[in-house]
Amino acid sequence: MNKLLLSLAALAVSAAASAQNVYSTDFEGADEFAKWTVVDANNDGVTWVYDAEGSQSKVFYAYSSSNVADDWLISPAITPTATGKLMVQYTTYGTSYGEKLAVYTGNAPTVEAMTKLQAQNDKVLGVRTTEYFFYDATAGVPFHVGFHTTSPADQWRFYMCEFSVKQVDKVVDLQVDNVLSPVSGDNLSNAETVKVHVVNNGLDASDKFEVAYQLDGGAVVKEKVDRSLAPGEAMEYTFSQKADLSTPRHKYALKAYTIEPNDINTDNDTTAVVVRHGGAVTPPYSWGFEPGDDTADFKFYNLNGDDGEWKVYQATYMNMARTGYGCLAYNYNKENDADDWAMLDPIKVEAGNYVLRYWYSGSDGHTEKLGVYWGTGNTPDDMDVCIDEQTIKQGKYQEAFKVIKFDKPQTIYLGFYSHSDKDENWLTIDDVQFYKASSDAVDLVVTDMALPYDYVRTPNDKNVQFTIQNVGIKDAKGKVKVSVDGELKAEVDLSMKAQEIKNLTASNVLYGLTAGKHTVTVTIESDDDNMPDNNVMSKEVNVLGAPVVYYDFEDGKISSDLSFYVGDSGTVNANAGKEFNKEGWGIFNIEKHAMLGEHVLAGTSWIDGATPDRWLILPKVHVNSENACFVWDAMSFNQLLLETYRVKVSDGSGNPADYWYTTDLEVKGETITPKTRGISLSKYNGKDVYIAFNLVTPKGEVLCLDNIGVYGDVVNGITDVNGEAAGMFIVDNNSFGAVGAKSVAVADLSGRTVLRAESSSASVAGLQPGVYVGVAKFADGSTKSLKFVKK
Numbered sequence: 001m002n003k004l005l006l007s008l009a010a011l012a013v014s015a016a017a018s019a020q021n022v023y024s025t026d027f028e029g030a031d032e033f034a035k036w037t038v039v040d041a042n043n044d045g046v047t048w049v050y051d052a053e054g055s056q057s058k059v060f061y062a063y064s065s066s067n068v069a070d071d072w073l074i075s076p077a078i079t080p081t082a083t084g085k086l087m088v089q090y091t092t093y094g095t096s097y098g099e100k101l102a103v104y105t106g107n108a109p110t111v112e113a114m115t116k117l118q119a120q121n122d123k124v125l126g127v128r129t130t131e132y133f134f135y136d137a138t139a140g141v142p143f144h145v146g147f148h149t150t151s152p153a154d155q156w157r158f159y160m161c162e163f164s165v166k167q168v169d170k171v172v173d174l175q176v177d178n179v180l181s182p183v184s185g186d187n188l189s190n191a192e193t194v195k196v197h198v199v200n201n202g203l204d205a206s207d208k209f210e211v212a213y214q215l216d217g218g219a220v221v222k223e224k225v226d227r228s229l230a231p232g233e234a235m236e237y238t239f240s241q242k243a244d245l246s247t248p249r250h251k252y253a254l255k256a257y258t259i260e261p262n263d264i265n266t267d268n269d270t271t272a273v274v275v276r277h278g279g280a281v282t283p284p285y286s287w288g289f290e291p292g293d294d295t296a297d298f299k300f301y302n303l304n305g306d307d308g309e310w311k312v313y314q315a316t317y318m319n320m321a322r323t324g325y326g327c328l329a330y331n332y333n334k335e336n337d338a339d340d341w342a343m344l345d346p347i348k349v350e351a352g353n354y355v356l357r358y359w360y361s362g363s364d365g366h367t368e369k370l371g372v373y374w375g376t377g378n379t380p381d382d383m384d385v386c387i388d389e390q391t392i393k394q395g396k397y398q399e400a401f402k403v404i405k406f407d408k409p410q411t412i413y414l415g416f417y418s419h420s421d422k423d424e425n426w427l428t429i430d431d432v433q434f435y436k437a438s439s440d441a442v443d444l445v446v447t448d449m450a451l452p453y454d455y456v457r458t459p460n461d462k463n464v465q466f467t468i469q470n471v472g473i474k475d476a477k478g479k480v481k482v483s484v485d486g487e488l489k490a491e492v493d494l495s496m497k498a499q500e501i502k503n504l505t506a507s508n509v510l511y512g513l514t515a516g517k518h519t520v521t522v523t524i525e526s527d528d529d530n531m532p533d534n535n536v537m538s539k540e541v542n543v544l545g546a547p548v549v550y551y552d553f554e555d556g557k558i559s560s561d562l563s564f565y566v567g568d569s570g571t572v573n574a575n576a577g578k579e580f581n582k583e584g585w586g587i588f589n590i591e592k593h594a595m596l597g598e599h600v601l602a603g604t605s606w607i608d609g610a611t612p613d614r615w616l617i618l619p620k621v622h623v624n625s626e627n628a629c630f631v632w633d634a635m636s637f638n639q640l641l642l643e644t645y646r647v648k649v650s651d652g653s654g655n656p657a658d659y660w661y662t663t664d665l666e667v668k669g670e671t672i673t674p675k676t677r678g679i680s681l682s683k684y685n686g687k688d689v690y691i692a693f694n695l696v697t698p699k700g701e702v703l704c705l706d707n708i709g710v711y712g713d714v715v716n717g718i719t720d721v722n723g724e725a726a727g728m729f730i731v732d733n734n735s736f737g738a739v740g741a742k743s744v745a746v747a748d749l750s751g752r753t754v755l756r757a758e759s760s761s762a763s764v765a766g767l768q769p770g771v772y773v774g775v776a777k778f779a780d781g782s783t784k785s786l787k788f789v790k791k
Contacts, residue, residue: 020166020167021164021165021166021167022078022080022081022086022165022166022167023075023078023163023164023165024162024163024164024165024166025162025163025164026057026161026162027050027057027058027059027160027161027162027163028058030050030052030058033050033058033059034050035076036048036073036074036075036076037072037073037074037075037076037109037110038071038072038073038074039071039072039074039110039111040071041070041071041072041111042067042068042069042070042071044064044066044067046061046062046063046064046067046069046071047061047062047071048060048061048062048071048072048073048160049061049062054157054159055159056093056128056157056159056161057093057159057160057161057162059073059159059160059161060157060158060159060160061073061099061149061151061157061158061160062157063151063153063154063155063156063157063158064153064154065153065154066153066154067153068150068151068152068153069100069149069150069151069152069153069158070148070150071148071149072111072114072146072147072148073146073147073160074109074110074114074144074145074146074147075109075144075145075146075163076109076144077109077142077143077144078142078143078144078145078165079140079141079142080137080138080139080140080141080167081139081140081167082137082139082167083137083138083139084136084137084167084168084169085134085135085136085137085167085168085171086134086135086136086137086165086166086167086168087132087133087134087135087165087166087167087168087171087264088103088105088118088132088133088134088135088145088164088165089130089131089132089162089163089164089165089166089264089265090103090130090131090132090147090160090162090163090164091128091129091130091131091161091162091163092124092128092129092131092158092159092160092161093124093126093127093128093129093158093159093161094123094124094125094126094127094129094158094159095124095125095126095155095156095157095158096125096126097151097152097155097156098122098123098124098125099123099124099149099151099155099158100121100122100123100124100149100150100151100152101120101121101122101124101147101148101149101158102117102119102120102147102148102149102150103117103118103119103120103133103145103146103147103148104116104117104118104145104146104148105118105135105143105144105145105146106143106144106146107142107143107144108144109144109146111146113144114144114146114148118133118135118145119131119132119133124158128161130162130265130267130268132264132265134168134171134203135165137167145163145165147160166264168264170204170262171202171203171204171264172200172202172204172205172206172260172262172263172264173200173201173202173263173264173265173268174198174199174200174201174202174206174209174229174258174260174263174269175198175199175201175257175258175268175269175270175271176196176197176198176211176256176257176258176269176270176271177197177198177199177271178196178197178271179194179195179196179197179254179256179271179273180195180196180197180236181193181194181195182194182243182245182254182275183275184274184275184276184277184278185276185277185278186277186278186279186280186346186348186411188245188246188275188277189244189245189246190242190244190245190246191242191243191244192242192243192244192245193238193239193242193243194213194221194238194239194241194242194243194254194256195236195237195238195239196211196213196236196237196239196256196271197234197235197236197237198211198225198229198234198235198236198237198258199233199234199235200229200230200231200232200233200234201232201268202231202264203231204231204262205228205229205230205231206228206229206260206262207228208224208225208226208228209224209225209229209258209259209260210222210223210224210225210258210259210260211223211225211237211239211256211257211258211259212256212257212258212259213239213243213254213255213256213257214254214255214256215243215244215245215252215253215254216252216253216254217253221239221241221243222259223237223239223240223241225237245275245277246277247277247279248277248278248279249277249278249279249294249296249297250276250277250279251274251275251276251277252274252275252276252277253272253274254272254273254274254275255270255271255272255273256270256271256272257269257270257271278346278411279346280345280346280347280348280411281345281346281347281348282347282348283347283348283349283354283434283435283436284433284434284435284436285345285347285433285434285435286431286432286433286434287328287344287345287431287432288323288324288326288430288431289312289313289314289321289324289326289327289328289430290314290324290325290326291314291325291326293326294345295312297344297345297346297378298312298342298343298344298345299341299342299343299378299379300340300341300342300343301340301341301343301379301380302339302340303339303340303341303380303640304333304336304337304338304339304340305699306333306335306336307331307333308330308331308332308333308336308338308340309330309331309340310328310329310330310340310341310342310416310418311328311329311331312326312327312328312329313326313327313328313329313428314326320361320426320428321428321430322359322361322397322428322430322431323430323431326430327428327429327430328342328416328428328429328430328432329426329427329428329429330342330418330420330426330427330428331426332420332422332423332424332425332426332427333422333423334422334423335422335423336422337419337420337421337422338369338418338419338420338421338422338424338427339418339419340417340418341380341383341415341416341417341418342415342416342418342429343378343379343383343413343414343415343416344413344414344415344432345413346378346411346412346413347411347412347413347414347434348409348410348411349406349409349410349411349412350406350409351406351407351408351409352405352406352436353403353404353405353436353498354403354404354405354406354434354435354436355401355402355403355404355433355434355435355436356372356387356388356400356401356402356403356404356414356432356433356434357399357400357401357402357432357433357434357435358372358399358400358429358430358431358432358433359397359398359399359400359429359430359431359432360390360392360397360398360400360427360428360429360430361392361394361395361396361397361398361427361428362392362393362394362395362424362425362426362427362428363395363424363425363426364393364394364395365425366393366424366425367391367392367393367420367421367424368390368391368392368393368418368420368424368425368427369389369390369391369392369418369419369420369421370388370389370390370391370392370416370417370418370419370420370427370429371386371388371389371390371416371417371419372386372387372388372389372390372400372402372414372415372416372417373385373386373387373414373415373416373417374387374404374412374413374414374415375412375413375415376410376411376412376413377413378413378415380415380417380640382413383413383415383417385501387402387404387414388400388402392427397428397430405470405497405498405500407497407500414432414434416429442470442474442475442476442528442529442530442531443470443529443530443531443534444468444469444470444476444478444494444496444524444526444528444529444531444535445468445469445470445524445534445535446466446467446468446480446522446523446524446534446535446536446537447467447468447469447501448466448467448537449464449465449466449467449520449522449537449539450465450466450467450503451463451464451465451466451505452464452510452520452539452541453541453675453676453677453678454539454540454541454542454676454677454678455541455542455544455629455631455676455677455678456510456513456541456542456543456544457544457631457676457707461510461676462507462508462509462510462511463505463506463507463508463509463510464482464490464505464506464509464510464520464522465503465504465505465506466480466482466503466504466506466522466537467501467502467503467504468480468494468496468501468502468504468524469496469500469501469502470496470497470498470500470501474498474528475495475496475497475498475528476494476495476496476526476528476529477493477494477495477496477526477528478494478496478524478525478526478527478528478529479491479492479493479494479524479525479526480492480494480504480506480522480523480524480525481522481523481525482506482509482520482521482522482523483520483521483523484509484510484513484518484519484520484521485518485519486519486521489506489509490506490507490508490509492504492506494524494526510541510543513543514543515543515544515545515627516542516543516627517540517541517542517543518540518541518542518543519538519539519540519541520538520539520540520541521536521537521538521539522536522537522538523535523536524536542629542678542680544629544631544709544711545711545712546711547709547710547711548621548709548710548711548712548714548715548716549618549619549621549708549709549710549714549716550707550708550709550710551601551707551708551709552597552599552706552707552708553587553597553599553600553601553706554597554598554599555599556587556589556599557587558585558586558587558601561618561619562616562617562618562619563616563617563619563654564581564583564585564614564615564616564617565583565614565615565617565655565656565657565692566583566584566613566614566615567613567614567615567656567657567694568607568610568611568612568613568614569609569610570607570608570609570610570611570612571607571608571609572584572604572606572607572608573604573606573607573608575606576604576606576701576702577604577702579602580602580604583614584603584604584605584607584612584614584695585601585602585603585604585614585616586601586602586604587599587600587601587602588600588601588602588702588704593674595633595674595676595706595707596633596674596704596706596707597706599706600704600705600706601616601704601705601706601708602637602702602703602704602705603616603645603693603695603702603703603705604700604701604702604703605641605643605695605696605697605698605699605700605701605702605703606700606701606702611696611698612695612696612697612698612700613694613695613696614694614695614696615656615692615693615694615695616692616693616695616705617654617656617690617691617692618690618691618692618708618710619690619716620654620688620689620690620747621688621689621691621710621714621715621716622687622688622689622714622715623681623684623685623686623687623688623689623712623713623714624685624686624713624714624715625685625712625713626680626682626685627682627712627713628680628681628682628684628685628710628711628712628713628714629678629679629680629681629710629711629712630647630649630678630679630681630691630709630710630711631676631677631678631707631708631709631710631711632676632677632678632705632706632707632708632709633674633675633676633677633705633706633707634667634670634674634675634677634703634704634705634706635670635671635672635673635674635675635703635704636669636670636671636672636700636701636702636703636704637672637701637702637703637704638672638700638701638702641697641699641700641701642669642670642671642672642697642700643667643669643670643695643697643700643701643702643703644666644667644668644669644670644695644696644697644698644700645666645667645670645693645694645695645696645697645703646663646665646666646667646693646694646696647663647664647665647666647667647679647691647692647693647694648661648662648663648664648691648692648693648694649661649662649664649679649681649684649689649690649691649692650662650689650690650692651684651687651688651689652775652777652783653690653743653745653756653775653777654690654747655745655756656692656694658743658756658777661690661692661694663694664679665677665679670703674704674706676707681710681712681714688785691710693705729774729776729784729786729788730761731774731786731788733764733765733790734763734764734765735761735762735763735764735765736761736762736764736772736774736788737760737761737762738760738761738774738776738784739760740760740778741759741760741761741776741777741778742758742760742777742778742779743756743757743758743759743776743777744756744757744759744760744761744762744774744775744776744777745757745762745774745775745777746762746764746767746772746773746774746775747772747773747775754767754772755767760776764790767790768790769790770789770790771787771788771789771790772787772788772789772790773785773786773787773788774786774788
């Protein structure tokens with residue numbers, strides 16, 4: 001249900017019954033504007049003006065292309081005739097950038113006299129915005145209202161549309177702020193209950209009022225509410241008259257509002273919502289994609305934003321349909337791999353077996369890739385069950401037949417997903433049929449072992465989570481045995497409906513395992529299964545001990561020993577977020593998560609002017625054995641912009657500009673569900689290494705990282721110092737050098753590089769006294785290092 005806030009000027013009254021007008025203007029006349037005082041406080045020649053050709057109003061701040069606004073518009077003297085409360089109301093119209101306005105009162109039309117701040121809005125958008133404040137007036141004592149804009153430079157006109165001052169005896173501000181029912185859904189009736197939430201934002205009680213609703217612009221239903229509503233009080237009201245929303249596949253526009261004669265602000269009385277009657281189709285049903293067919297509920301998603309996309313294709317001159325003139329077609333893009341969805345109408349199914357039959361074709365000489373899915377919604381995120389996968393290499397239509405089992409009545413959607421490689425050709429679907437079926441085959445399959453991940457942190461990761469599927473169409477029973485290193489740890493009873501998929505968990509299976517590698521095995525045992533070849537799945541996992549290096553960011557800060565490198569020439573997009581530093585890294589505060597806690601490290605790939613090449617580098621560590629590993633948690637922030645990154649390791653220079661890093665793992669399209677990943681450091685046994693994340697998503701948003709750790713026999717800092725090579729080095733208190741070296745670098749004992757030179761020597765005169773390690777790199781790729789003392 002989408003809430004749309006409307007001004008509904010037609011419902012507004014010019015003044016409440018209990019309000020007496022003291023002063024008002026709509027700025028239509030130049031004479032009226034001349035009574036106001038304009039102050040160009042920054043003297044840039046750009047300020048509030050009157051222009052008969054103004055669009056939203058004839059009075060506006062004209063904006064400067066180079067200067068921040070500092071301009072005042074001050075009212076003429078307003079003299080109350082009675083002591084009491086005045087309502088000062090004003091309507092402005094800003095821009096999509098958001099204009100800044102502060103409202104003051106004072107006893108003279110000067111900036112110095114504007115001493116009382118009454119209201120402030122730092123983001124007045126490009127819509128008519130009515131705001132107000134109350135002023136305690138004394139009869140016969142004049143006052144002035146001053147509007148001060150400080151909008152940023154180079155935005156657009158900021159309009160002052162209306163201004164009024166009213167004496168109010170009663171301050172009531174009623175509104176319907178939410179429509180509680182009806183809500184969008186299937187099977188809506190001709191007698192739907194309308195329930196609204198009403199609130200009094202005023203300072204006085206409302207003793208009597210009405211509420212009303214209107215459906216699709218039809219007759220207004222008004223009902224009296226026989227109770228008072230105190231200041232700040234809210235209530236729910238259920239209309240006695242029902243609403244007719246019985247037409248399938250129709251979107252109803254429902255607006256509800258309050259009617260109160262003393263209401264001081266009628267602009268906020270109304271809330272409008274759209275209520276959709278889904279109207280799912282009922283099998284048997286077919287889609288021919290012909291002219292005149294109802295395709296209003298089809299959804300298409302072009303996830304990579306190119307010109308290769310799905311559409312209902314209908315033509316006589318280039319007829320690609322199997323029958324008739326229409327088909328569902330995806331057309332390729334030369335530069336991008338396909339990442340496109342087509343979703344059909346909602347389908348109402350009962351519990352039982354259904355058949356999906358469809359015809360598909362590609363193009364001779366090309367290879368197309370098609371996935372077929374179903375889900376309970378019509379977005380890519382909802383398409384969580386894969387029905388079929390086709391690799392298509394011919395232009396002739398072929399038939400596909402798949403059986404789907406539903407365990408309960410529900411509304412589902414069919415989705416066709418094109419993921420062909422770039423620069424292929426047309427992919428078409430036609431004559432889709434969906435109907436009930438039956439069979440007696442049984443086949444239980446272990447299809448996935450989601451947990452544990454390859455790397456297991458103790459004691460938090462204890463469970464084994466796996467997926468069992470009955471791909472046959474007959475119920476089956478049995479049990480699942482879970483073992484570790486051949487030792488039975490758990491049994492789970494199994495009762496599977498035909499075509500049922502179950503995600504099961506065996507608890508505490510990993511509890512107490514020693515650090516190191518272990519094999520987890522899931523085995524199905526069932527007398528009903530007549531296809532047992534796919535009943536076993538095994539996975540090797542690495543159980544971790546205590547980390548030697550660990551970052552969880554729960555203090556809300558980036559550790560000072562982490563360093564950054566920018567390998568591209570771009571800049572972080574201004575809209576990426578204030579959390580990011582200039583290198584594109586920052587901390588996100590998230591809702592508390594069992595795996596991630598409340599803070600994660602975020603790296604943005606929203607880079608202007610270049611393809612991202614952003615680095616996060618850990619301090620140097622020394623690997624002492626083959627059991628060492630590097631482990632982290634990762635997730636993409638945006639489902640539509642999945643992140644690509646590389647984990648790189650250098651056993652030489654820590655500076656990426658030295659091209660010493662090699663890629664140990666590349667992750668393309670990181671999931672939006674947090675996942676634990678890791679790499680072995682065994683091949684670096686005996687070496688000092690730097691480990692880095694390299695974010696390279698071409699068009700992304702944010703990669704989130706957390707729980708970054710180095711495990712096993714690892715020493716933090718530098719230990720690989722070749723003292724026996726001392727004769728090669730030339731060291732004094734001013735320089736460090738090595739005979740025949742191609743380049744040299746100097747690091748402190750934490751592993752942080754403090755200087756480097758593309759020559760055989762470097763000056764250390766500027767370093768603070770202390771212990772350092774010098775590293776020399778030679779033309780054959782070898783390195784030598786020496787610990788030395790700078791006095």
